[in-house]
Amino acid sequence: MRILVTGAAGFMGSHLVDALVAAGHEVHGVDDLSGGYMRNVNPKSHFAKLDLRERAATAEYVGRVRPEVVFHLAADATEGRSQFTPVQCTERNYLAYLNTLVPAIRTGALKKMVLTSSMSVYGAQKPPFSEEMPRLPEDVYGISKAAMERSTEILSEVHGFEYAIIRPHNVYGPQQNLADPYRNVIGIFINRLLNGKPFFIYGDGEQKRAFSYIDDFTPYIVKAGLNDSANGEIFNIGPVEETSINRLGQVVLEQFFKTRDWDKKFAPKHLPPRPKEVKEAFCTVGKAERMLGYKTTVHLEEGVGRMIEWARAIGPQKPVYLDDLEIVNGQVPSTWKEKLI
Ligand SMILES: NC(=O)c1ccc[n+]([C@@H]2O[C@H](COP(=O)([O-])OP(=O)(O)OC[C@H]3O[C@@H](n4cnc5c(N)ncnc54)[C@H](O)[C@@H]3O)[C@@H](O)[C@H]2O)c1
Structure with a gap:
C-alpha cells in the first residue's frame, strides 16, 4: 500500500x-x-x-x-x-x-x-x-x-x-518528546528527575488515568x-487498569532510583489543579479486544522502566516553552508562567 x-x-x-x-x-x-x-x-x-x-x-x-x-x-x-x-x-x-x-x-x-x-x-x-x-x-x-x-x-x-x-x-514510551512542559506526564516526571529535581503534581493527585x-x-x-x-x-x-497520578509518581520514582527508599528530597510537589482537567478518564476496550485482538502486554512498572532506560540514553532535556500563549492571565498554571518544569 x-x-x-x-x-x-x-x-x-x-x-x-x-x-x-x-x-x-x-x-x-x-x-x-x-x-x-x-x-x-x-x-x-x-x-x-x-x-x-x-x-x-x-x-x-x-x-x-x-x-x-x-x-x-x-x-x-x-x-x-x-x-x-x-x-x-x-x-x-x-x-x-x-x-x-x-x-x-x-x-x-x-x-x-x-x-x-x-x-x-x-x-x-x-x-x-x-x-x-x-x-x-x-x-x-x-x-x-x-x-x-x-x-x-x-x-x-x-x-x-x-x-x-x-x-x-x-x-508513553521511547521517542516521546521529553522537552514538552505542557504534556506527557510520564516524560515530564522522568525529565525532572534526570535534571536532578522533584516533579510537580497538579491538584491532590487523585485524578485517575490509564497509561x-x-x-x-x-x-x-x-x-x-x-x-x-x-x-x-x-x-x-488502552488498558482498563487505571492509575492515580500519585501512584504513577511512586512508580516513576521507584523505577528511576531502583528502590522504594528513594531520597525524600525528590518527593513530588503539589500545585493547584489545572482548569478543566477531568478527574477520571479511562475507558472500556472490549471492542478493540474483540475486533482487533487487543491485549495489554506491558504493565506500568515495566513500561516506565523501559522508558527511563531510553531517556537516560538521550539525557536530560531543556524544556521548550511557547513564547506567546494566546491568553495570559491568572488562570495560567504557575509551572508554565514561571517556567518551573
Ligand atoms: N500520546 C498520547 O497519549 C495521545 C493520547 C491520545 C491521542 N493522541 C493523539 O495521537 C497523535 C500523536 O500524538 P503523539 O503523542 O505522538 O504526539 P507528538 O507531538 O509526538 O506527535 C505529533 C507530531 O505532529 C507534528 N505536527 C504538529 N503540528 C503539525 C503541523 N501543522 N504540520 C505537520 N506536523 C505537525 C509534531 O511536530 C509532532 O511530531 C496526536 O493526534 C494526538 O492528539 C495522543
Missing part, C-alpha cells in the same frame, strides 16, 4: 512508520518538526518537512503522493494548554486535518483515512468511556478532535472513502488501518 503518515517524526507516528515499513509498505511521512525530531524518522520511509497548516503546500504534496491510506497523527496535543492557545489548537488539529483530507479525497486514490483522535471527546461523562457514548468534549482540544471525527464521518458518507477512528489512552505503553498501541492502529473489518468503526485503545 502507498501510505501517508502525518506526524511521522513524532512519538506515535514514528513507531507507526517503523511498523508499516517493516511490513513492506511504501511509507511517506510528513511533520513540521514542531514537536517531533529527525532522529525519530525511519530512513526507509520517504520523509518531507511540511506544515499542514499551509493549505497550498499541503494540497500540492498530497496530490503528488496520492496516498491510498492516510494515518493522521499530526497534532498539537497539548490538551491542558488548549484553553490558553485555542487558535493554535484549532489550526494544528482541525484545520491541518482538513487541509490533508480534502486533497487526499480529490486525488481519487484515497481508500481509507485513519484518524487518531482522543479520549478527550468523552469530556466529563462517567468513566469507563465506551465508544457509543456521545461526544461531549470539555476542552478546546477535545472540541477539535470531536470536529475532526464528525467531519470524517460526514465527508466519508458524501465522498465514499472508508475510515477508522482511534481514541488512544495516555500513551498505554507504545508497543500496546502500534499494532492495533495498524490493524484498524489495514483491516476492512474495522471500516467505519471507532476504537478505544
Whole structure:
C-alpha cells in the first residue's frame, strides 16, 4: 500500500512508520518538526518537512503522493494548554486535518483515512468511556478532535472513502518528546528527575488515568488501518487498569532510583489543579479486544522502566516553552508562567 503518515517524526507516528515499513509498505511521512525530531524518522520511509497548516503546500504534496491510506497523527496535543492557545489548537488539529483530507479525497486514490483522535471527546461523562457514548468534549482540544471525527464521518458518507477512528489512552514510551512542559506526564516526571529535581503534581493527585505503553498501541492502529473489518468503526485503545497520578509518581520514582527508599528530597510537589482537567478518564476496550485482538502486554512498572532506560540514553532535556500563549492571565498554571518544569 502507498501510505501517508502525518506526524511521522513524532512519538506515535514514528513507531507507526517503523511498523508499516517493516511490513513492506511504501511509507511517506510528513511533520513540521514542531514537536517531533529527525532522529525519530525511519530512513526507509520517504520523509518531507511540511506544515499542514499551509493549505497550498499541503494540497500540492498530497496530490503528488496520492496516498491510498492516510494515518493522521499530526497534532498539537497539548490538551491542558488548549484553553490558553485555542487558535493554535484549532489550526494544528482541525484545520491541518482538513487541509490533508480534502486533497487526499480529490486525488481519487484515497481508500481509507485513519484518524487518531482522543479520549478527550468523552469530556466529563462517567468513566469507563465506551465508544457509543456521545461526544461531549470539555476542552478546546477535545472540541477539535470531536470536529475532526464528525467531519470524517460526514465527508466519508458524501465522498465514499472508508475510515477508522482511534481514541488512544495516555500513551508513553521511547521517542516521546521529553522537552514538552505542557504534556506527557510520564516524560515530564522522568525529565525532572534526570535534571536532578522533584516533579510537580497538579491538584491532590487523585485524578485517575490509564497509561498505554507504545508497543500496546502500534499494532492495533495498524490493524484498524489495514483491516476492512474495522471500516467505519471507532476504537478505544488502552488498558482498563487505571492509575492515580500519585501512584504513577511512586512508580516513576521507584523505577528511576531502583528502590522504594528513594531520597525524600525528590518527593513530588503539589500545585493547584489545572482548569478543566477531568478527574477520571479511562475507558472500556472490549471492542478493540474483540475486533482487533487487543491485549495489554506491558504493565506500568515495566513500561516506565523501559522508558527511563531510553531517556537516560538521550539525557536530560531543556524544556521548550511557547513564547506567546494566546491568553495570559491568572488562570495560567504557575509551572508554565514561571517556567518551573
Ligand atoms: N500520546 C498520547 O497519549 C495521545 C493520547 C491520545 C491521542 N493522541 C493523539 O495521537 C497523535 C500523536 O500524538 P503523539 O503523542 O505522538 O504526539 P507528538 O507531538 O509526538 O506527535 C505529533 C507530531 O505532529 C507534528 N505536527 C504538529 N503540528 C503539525 C503541523 N501543522 N504540520 C505537520 N506536523 C505537525 C509534531 O511536530 C509532532 O511530531 C496526536 O493526534 C494526538 O492528539 C495522543
